Amino acid sequence: MILAHREFVFFWVIDTVCNINYIVVVMTKPASLGEFEQIVLLAILRLDKDAYGVTIRSEIAKCTGREPAPGALYTTLDRMEEKGIVRSWLGEATPQRGGRAKRYFALTKTGHAALISAQQAYQNLLDGLDILGGAHACSFIS
Amino acid sequence: MRAASSAEWILCRLTTQERAAAMVGDLVEIEKQKGRLWFWLSVAGVALSLFWRRPIAFIAALYAGSWTLYWFDMAMHGMYALHRIPDERLSAILFGVLEWVGSTLCSLSIFAAICYGLRERTTQMALAWTALIAAVIYFWWQPLILALCIGAALCILAASMWTSKRRMESAVVLAAVAIGCAARFVFMISAALYQRFLYRGLWGTKEMLEHRSLAWVTASMIVLSLLVATSAWSYLRGLLLRRLAEIERCEIMYPQERTSPHGSSS
Numbered sequence: 001m002i003l004a005h006r007e008f009v010f011f012w013v014i015d016t017v018c019n020i021n022y023i024v025v026v027m028t029k030p031a032s033l034g035e036f037e038q039i040v041l042l043a044i045l046r047l048d049k050d051a052y053g054v055t056i057r058s059e060i061a062k063c064t065g066r067e068p069a070p071g072a073l074y075t076t077l078d079r080m081e082e083k084g085i086v087r088s089w090l091g092e093a094t095p096q097r098g099g100r101a102k103r104y105f106a107l108t109k110t111g112h113a114a115l116i117s118a119q120q121a122y123q124n125l126l127d128g129l130d131i132l133g134g135a136h137a138c139s140f141i142s
Numbered sequence: 143m144r145a146a147s148s149a150e151w152i153l154c155r156l157t158t159q160e161r162a163a164a165m166v167g168d169l170v171e172i173e174k175q176k177g178r179l180w181f182w183l184s185v186a187g188v189a190l191s192l193f194w195r196r197p198i199a200f201i202a203a204l205y206a207g208s209w210t211l212y213w214f215d216m217a218m219h220g221m222y223a224l225h226r227i228p229d230e231r232l233s234a235i236l237f238g239v240l241e242w243v244g245s246t247l248c249s250l251s252i253f254a255a256i257c258y259g260l261r262e263r264t265t266q267m268a269l270a271w272t273a274l275i276a277a278v279i280y281f282w283w284q285p286l287i288l289a290l291c292i293g294a295a296l297c298i299l300a301a302s303m304w305t306s307k308r309r310m311e312s313a314v315v316l317a318a319v320a321i322g323c324a325a326r327f328v329f330m331i332s333a334a335l336y337q338r339f340l341y342r343g344l345w346g347t348k349e350m351l352e353h354r355s356l357a358w359v360t361a362s363m364i365v366l367s368l369l370v371a372t373s374a375w376s377y378l379r380g381l382l383l384r385r386l387a388e389i390e391r392c393e394i395m396y397p398q399e400r401t402s403p404h405g406s407s408s
Binding site (some may be wrong): 013017032036053057069070071072074075079080083084090093096097098099100101103108109110 | 146150157158160163165166167168169170171172174184187188189190191193243259261293302380387390
């Protein structure tokens with residue numbers, strides 16, 4: 001009986017340790033994102049299957065009114081791919097591109113989690129503020 | 143087309159063939175609206191943004207490594223050191239190793255901070271260990287600070303062993319520092335052998351002026367050792383990121399295997 005009890009305690013301890021380890025491994029804090037990284041990720045999400053350098057750049061320009069420099073865009077995309085936030089694959093080559101293939105981008109699971117976490121933080125800060133209309137908007141403008 | 147090929151050749155020096163071709167393809171697509179000047183300015187911008195971090199990080203790391211090695215040495219053995227370490231062999235070896243590892247860690251953490259950013263865990267780990275080693279070297283004679291440093295070191299060690307991801311990141315830092323220290327040792331021994339080859343006796347100003355090549359050889363050895371250390375860091379970091387991406391892909395493909403830590407399928 002004592003042995004059985006000891007075994008139970010032993011396996012309970014092992015199981016608890018494994019569960020804590022699992023929780024820590026699976027529920028680790030998502031990667032933090034900078035402002036431009038969030039903009040790029042949102043543009044990729046908006047473009048869905050058609051997200052490559054040219055379309056991402058024009059989507060950002062259309063939505064924000066600012067054209068990102070190609071250097072900044074490509075280094076951001078490369079960095080995010082290295083970190084596993086986005087993944088890329090080569091598409092078709094077209095004559096307009098001098099026979100060069102397009103490099104398409106999509107968010108990974110980690111990228112989705114990081115973007116949701118970052119946007120949630122913005123949403124929390126915006127809660128209770130009506131900056132696009134209402135009392136706060138008037139006070140900011142005046 | 144010649145312009146595009148030249149641009150692709152330039153970008154190929156800085157990134158992979160596939161990425162360079164895709165970037166130039168994008169720029170060629172936009173060139174029709176923006177013009178040739180815009181195309182070349184963009185190629186220059188892309189090349190600069192791909193290139194600038196590494197050389198600047200390398201120079202900063204070289205400076206930081208040499209600077210910390212000098213100041214750590216001054217703090218322990220310098221003429222004006224407030225609390226010199228006792229000349230017992232064990233403490234001398236221990237502090238010598240701390241000094242060596244601390245300066246290597248400092249140069250690598252500065253390199254990683256500039257090249258890959260402060261948000262990377264490996265950079266944060268390297269910076270934390272550098273700060274701890276610096277605190278021990280400067281305040282080893284104050285028991286409270288020494289105890290706090292040991293406590294903090296144990297906490298960092300526990301945090302870096304807690305999950306498999308952290309263990310992999312710690313292994314990268316450890317391996318890069320080990321390679322950096324070994325490279326520095328090998329290259330410094332080579333410089334010392336060259337010094338012996340030039341002149342076997344005691345060195346003074348006269349000998350230094352006679353054999354100016356020693357300064358160049360020593361400087362080259364320092365640069366080479368840092369080159370080995372930073373290349374090892376970049377390579378190991380690349381391996382780590384690929385491994386983490388693989389783990390993530392497996393989690394997406396087989397999520398049920400992660401639901402039970404004792405599941406028979408794992």
